[in-house]
Amino acid sequence: MTNSVKESFASRGGHAPSPVPAPAPPVRTAGPPGPAALAAKVRTMAPSMTRSMQRVAETVAHDPAGCARLTVTGLAERTGTSEATVVRTSRLLGYPGYRDLRLALAGLAAQQESGAAPSVTADIAVDDPIGEVISKLAQDEQQTLADTAAGLDTAQVEAAVGALAAARRVDVYGAAASALVGQDLAQKLLRIGLVAHAHADPHLAVTNAVQLRAGDVALAITHSGRTVDVIEPLRVAFDHGATTIAITGRPDGEVAQYADHVLTTSTARESELRPAAMSSRTSQLLVVDCLFIGVAQRTYESAAPALSASYEALAHRHSPRVR
Template sequence: MRARVRGLGSSLTRSMRSVAEAVVQDPAGCAQLTVTALAERTGTSEATVVRTARLLGYPGYRDLRLALAALAAQQESGAAPAVTVDIAVDDPLADVVAKLAQEEAQTLADTAAGLDLNQLAAAVAALAAARRIDIYGIGASALVGQDLAQKLLRIGLIAHAHSDPHLAVTNAVQLRPGDVAVAITHSGSTGDVIEPLRTAFERGATTIALTGRPGGTSRPKAGGAPVTRYADHVLATSAARETELRPAAMSSRTSQLLVVDCLFVAVAQQTYERAAPALAASYEALAHRHSAR
């Protein structure tokens, strides 16, 4: 929850930030409050409380209260404590390794906890049945896109990753119903990723967005990132915590790769009769190539 609020940054208005900070600082207390009581406690309105809940990735305030109750119980039991560690310039190498490992583990835990399984299942079903899959990503997200494309290719799906914005749009124009387009952007506002996804959406392809700014869970995504406007399914990744020696791209990539692995394994399960022989063939081909050297 704290990581999600931190990642939203300037997306929150002053009044919405008051609500967000209240639920982060006292999840147990806020879980007991009605929407009216929380609005009074934070000096905001009921509408602001509901908008904040949606921006945090929950369909409504009731869902936020349930999540707060679960978080409070987790904190009380001492399970999975939040880790907030910064790396200093003079940290010994052993401390750097330990701190990075803790942060990576927290990022994965936050992503798993915030992943909407209904959205994930819908995305998996679309990918498993797709005639063709296009994946868009820029920078660090392009590396994640390539990873997803390679995984899907190895189980017999036609998947291509595009990091060149011109080629991405050119390919998106060719999509049609039955095809799938996947946009990967942590900020949710990368124009070079949004444009091909919009094109694919308008062509009737099923569209999926992986983003750290999910907003609501149904279109139109009220308060969500621009990429969600053209996404049939939205998969939320953990908000990245950027420090001087650890760019946001590092933690955002970690969370994106977890979602990619979830997609791949679930698609392989659904298409096992086709996926298993395809995987075996790819292993055999690679083994033959290495032995021939």
């Protein structure tokens, strides 16, 4: 959100609108997703679509070659939907119209024929031998990382890096598995000399968010985009003028209402033996590492000595003490 939006919130008593469902924010990409990002976009956004739109999205993802040859009327007939639904699905996936989606489908089909596009792996069964479990998990992790990398908006990442590098203080909010990712980011930033704190306790998160001001950064991690314990401190930080960042698998979720910069993650398919928390953590860690490296690059003159000092301190701690 822009500074003018923040100012309008402040003029109404310093509070953002009550947390009610809001229209999906605009797609935060410089242009339509390329072929590599299309499948990732479908996997990420399908769960939040209407059932008819899901049918369109899943059909184009599973048979890009066949769908690329269909007109908008043909795809509507194949999926049992309407032409309007096909067009709305195209736009939700980031394309101005169905023609642009068809071009991406043709590109995705070409990638699959050449073997460049990864295939969707099968679910893990309760009786799978451990060797097969390892193989399936490795493939799913690779798919998740590739999808996240393809779907990340580099302009948003660069803006987030710039805010973190210049921050007086960084607060990170997360719950459950996302809290572990938040702790990872905070300790990385601490090691290069930034003031960073991870908050898993929602009460402490809010009381700390109240202290944030312009020049500070608040970063929320929530795969669902609707975790109240994460959204509330981000809202408070937003109200107080801090730059806000969200790492989420649902860019149309409520958390985006209070985020200046949204970094979208992907996730492998959830199954009985592999809950969403496992696959979402993989993509979140990739984004965290991208942010950390970006900040370290921008602050290299101070980051390198700080990192060296932390290594030296840890090495000294683990060395035998001389009596």
